[in-house]
Amino acid sequence: MHRIDTPTAQKDKFGQGKNGFTNGDPATGRRATDLNSDMWDAVQEEVCTVIEAAGIPLSKGEHTQLHAAIGRLI
Known part of the structure; x- marks a missing residue:
């Protein structure tokens, strides 16, 4: 994962190096x-990795996956 790094990002918004x-x-x-x-691919893959690690198949119409x-994994 990474923070937004486009030229128009707000530099250091959340502290030094945290755009x-x-x-x-x-x-x-x-x-x-x-x-x-790059940023949206990172977000997508971070979320999908958690869902798939729990053994849940991704479903476009389901918004509680x-x-x-998280409930299964903890």
Whole structure:
């Protein structure tokens, strides 16, 4: 996993080296944080790994799989 690292990320939002997101500010010309596939792939795979480690097959229409997986694993 990694924190957002696009050029428009809010640098050090959560402390040194801990970038975050910003909605931008039209008054100052600051752009909102651009999202990239690296960040979303990392989030997707972190979540899917937990679900699959619990022996639950991924299902597009089911939105409680992560909760169920955590319950099984702890």
